[in-house]
Amino acid sequence: RGVSGELTILPKDADLTNTIVGQARRVEMVLSNIGANEARGTLATEGFPRPEHFALTSLDRFSSSGPFNVPAFEKVVFDLDYRPLAPGSDSGRILFQTCGARCGFEFVVRASANESAIRLVPAAIDFGAVGIGMSKSEQIVIENEGTASVEVLDVSISGGTELSVVPASMLPTLLPAGSSLAMRLAYTPRDARAFDGSVMVRTTDPVAPETFARIAGTGVGPL
Numbered sequence: 001r002g003v004s005g006e007l008t009i010l011p012k013d014a015d016l017t018n019t020i021v022g023q024a025r026r027v028e029m030v031l032s033n034i035g036a037n038e039a040r041g042t043l044a045t046e047g048f049p050r051p052e053h054f055a056l057t058s059l060d061r062f063s064s065s066g067p068f069n070v071p072a073f074e075k076v077v078f079d080l081d082y083r084p085l086a087p088g089s090d091s092g093r094i095l096f097q098t099c100g101a102r103c104g105f106e107f108v109v110r111a112s113a114n115e116s117a118i119r120l121v122p123a124a125i126d127f128g129a130v131g132i133g134m135s136k137s138e139q140i141v142i143e144n145e146g147t148a149s150v151e152v153l154d155v156s157i158s159g160g161t162e163l164s165v166v167p168a169s170m171l172p173t174l175l176p177a178g179s180s181l182a183m184r185l186a187y188t189p190r191d192a193r194a195f196d197g198s199v200m201v202r203t204t205d206p207v208a209p210e211t212f213a214r215i216a217g218t219g220v221g222p223l
Contacts, residue, residue: 006035007070007098009107016082016090016111020208029078029107031096033070040069041098043078046106048092053113055081056094068096084113116208117146117177120201127187127195127217135188140213142181142201149176151204155183159197162189163215175203189219 014027033039043058044065045051051063057078059066070076084090090111098104121141130136144150153172157163167173168182175181189195195217202210 007039008032013108019084019113021084021113021115024083027080030075031070032075033072036072038069038071041096043068044095046093046095050090053084053090082111087113087115114207117144118203118205118211119143119145120211120213124214129218129220130187130189131221132189132219132223135186137184137186140183140185144175144177144179147177149174153202156200162195163187163197165199187217191223192219194218
């Protein structure tokens with residue numbers, strides 16, 4: 001059946017597979033009306049086994065439906081947010097119904113969630129107030145909670161040269177299942193300002209090859 005307005009959507013689908021549990025990912029769907037008439041319809045979702053893991057622009061609840069309209073020769077952006085709370089599959093379809101129930105076109109969403117085998121303990125360190133030129137150390141541990149060995153490739157820091165990190169062994173190194181590797185962090189402020197950075201551990205974990213821990217501190221005292 002012919003309908004007023006000509007709608008196109010980009011991208012045609014979304015791939016949100018292998019998302020880490022607790023991590024947030026977003027896809028922008030750009031709906032364009034290249035016709036001379038306003039396009040109207042109903043937005044709905046179908047097939048999602050765990051709709052509570054999603055949020056979509058214009059829908060109060062992801063499992064509900066709501067109207068949408070795109071003026072002639074204009075575009076409307078819909079934000080699809082995915083934040084899984086547990087491992088599993090979350091694939092489904094978003095329906096843009098322009099000519100009645102299940103009449104129009106669909107946006108396919110492939111989504112799944114996994115838990116990373118690698119964890120940093122603690123996930124955040126605050127060194128607090130440290131005197132300028134002084135140094136304070138803390139330990140952070142890389143834990144392999146998976147069932148297979150993972151290779152720790154390298155460790156890097158961001159935020160400034162005030163932070164340094166020394167792993168307990170030379171890298172790269174193999175981290176067997178159930179084992180851990182300690183790292184020594186040192187914070188040496190060079191001026192009286194707040195530090196906000198991170199430590200990134202890169203591994204061969206296929207789910208999350210990069211794992212982060214946030215690092216904070218404040219330099220105090222005269223210079």
